[in-house]
Each structure stands twice: as structure tokens, then as C-alpha cells.
Amino acid sequence: MPNERQLTLDEACREIAQLQIDRRIDYIIVHHSWEPSAVDFIGIETVASIGRTHARWWPIRNDHGYHVQFGPSGEVFFCCPFEKVGAHAKGFNSRSIGVAYIADFGGGPTERRALDNPATYTGLAAGQLVVAALCERFGLDEEDVDFHSDYSSKTCPGTLMDKYEYRQAVARFMDGGVKVVVLTGDARRDFVIATSPRKDEWQELFGDREHIVLDAYKHLDDQSKVYIRKGGE
Numbered sequence: 410m411p412n413e414r415q416l417t418l419d420e421a422c423r424e425i426a427q428l429q430i431d432r433r434i435d436y437i438i439v440h441h442s443w444e445p446s447a448v449d450f451i452g453i454e455t456v457a458s459i460g461r462t463h464a465r466w467w468p469i470r471n472d473h474g475y476h477v478q479f480g481p482s483g484e485v486f487f488c489c490p491f492e493k494v495g496a497h498a499k500g501f502n503s504r505s506i507g508v509a510y511i512a513d514f515g516g517g518p519t520e521r522r523a524l525d526n527p528a529t530y531t532g533l534a535a536g537q538l539v540v541a542a543l544c545e546r547f548g549l550d551e552e553d554v555d556f557h558s559d560y561s562s563k564t565c566p567g568t569l570m571d572k573y574e575y576r577q578a579v580a581r582f583m584d585g586g587v588k589v590v591v592l593t594g595d596a597r598r599d600f601v602i603a604t605s606p607r608k609d610e611w612q613e614l615f616g617d618r619e620h621i622v623l624d625a626y627k628h629l630d631d632q633s634k635v636y637i638r639k640g641g642e
């Protein structure tokens with residue numbers, strides 16, 4: 410039975426850093442869900458419905474096809490256990506981990522485009538951060554992050570996605586510096602990614618942690634300030 414659960418970015422990165430699995434992982438494969446897309450997303454129920462569909466398609470396997478799914482506002486869901494071979498890229502599942510954005514990045518129907526576009530999809534970077542954590546855990550680099558379309562005639566994860574930009578973003582999260590993701594939460598476009606140019610400043614504020622995930626409350630209009638909260642200490 411599929412058993413999806415939602416985690417914060419910080420929790421997800423920590424669990425990944427401590428993963429112990431017997432399976433050899435050579436690459437991470439990125440997907441989009443296509444249907445349902447970002448406009449259909451209502452939370453973990455959307456993820457669970459995808460899991461039920463996969464379980465119906467592959468009854469012997471009876472699990473979610475992807476290992477991780479990402480929601481439009483940076484939500485992270487662990488789906489199929491990492492030690493279990495997924496069902497997301499035919500012929501290439503045994504040595505890979507499959508991650509999927511709940512989105513249609515294929516330039517679909519007009520009413521979808523605002524939400525289902527990597528340029529404005531605020532959860533894109535959250536996924537890249539998790540993919541970077543997976544790469545670090547399994548000793549991979551950004552060149553080992555592939556798109557489903559590399560292994561199939563499908564266009565997944567959508568024609569609007571650029572693999573080289575995606576890999577570069579993953580690499581930025583693996584560069585060994587202090588990395589900060591600020592989720593403002595009040596508007597999808599206000600998701601801010603900062604790789605601090607002043608490492609000493611961030612370290613003074615937040616200590617030596619490799620990944621810091623914060624909540625932020627934006628009061629730019631009334632106070633010209635962004636309030637940030639230290640993640641998980």
C-alpha cells in the first residue's frame with residue numbers, strides 16, 4: 410500500500426543525509442506528474458491519489474511509483490521508500506531515484522500556464538534542494554541528474570523545463586557554501602532563494618549548518634522588513 414508523508418524541507422534533507430539503503434543509486438530522474446497538475450493540487454490528498462493510481466497500474470508492486478513528490482509551494486512528500494525500486498522510468502528504475510513535481514510543465518492548456526510553468530513555480534527550488542541532498546548522500550554530481558525524457562520518448566518533465574539550468578541550480582545547492590531557502594509562504598511568487606555572498610554574515614546569524622531552512626514573514630509593504638525564523642534547532 411502506498412504510504413506518503415509530508416515533510417518540511419529541513420526534515421527531508423536530514424532524513425536523506427542519514428539514509429541507509431542496500432540499493433546502488435547512479436542517477437536521479439526528474440519528472441512532472443502532468444495529471445494532476447499544479448492547479449489541481451490540494452495537498453497530500455493529491456499525492457495519495459497519484460499513489461493509488463500507481464498501485465492500480467502495478468498491483469503486484471502496490472506502491473507509489475515515485476520516491477519523492479514536490480508541491481507548487483515547496484511542499485515535500487516522501488512516497489515510495491528509497492530502498493525499494495520505483496516505477497517511474499521503464500528499464501531504468503533499479504539504480505535510480507524518481508522525483509516528480511506536481512505540475513504540467515509541458516505548456517498545457519492556457520488556464521494552467523501561470524501555475525504550471527517552471528519560471529513561476531515556487532516549489533521548483535525546493536525540489537532542487539532535495540535533489541542536491543540526494544546527490545550528496547549518494548556521491549553523485551549534477552551530471553547524474555537526468556530528465557525522464559533522457560530515458561524515454563516522453564517529454565517528461567515537460568518542454569518548458571531546461572535540464573542544464575536545472576542541473577546548475579542543483580549544483581549551486583551542492584557548492585559547499587551556506588545555503589538558505591526562505592519560504593515566505595504568503596504568495597507563491599515570493600519564494601526566495603539566497604546563496605549568501607557573505608558566508609560570514611550567515612554563519613554569525615545561523616551557525617555552521619550546511620542547510621538552513623527558514624520560514625519568513627514578509628512585511629515589505631508596511632515595514633520594509635522580512636522576518637525570518639531559524640529552521641529546526
Ligand SMILES: [Zn+2]
Pocket residue numbers: 439440441497557563565566
Ligand atoms: Zn516522467
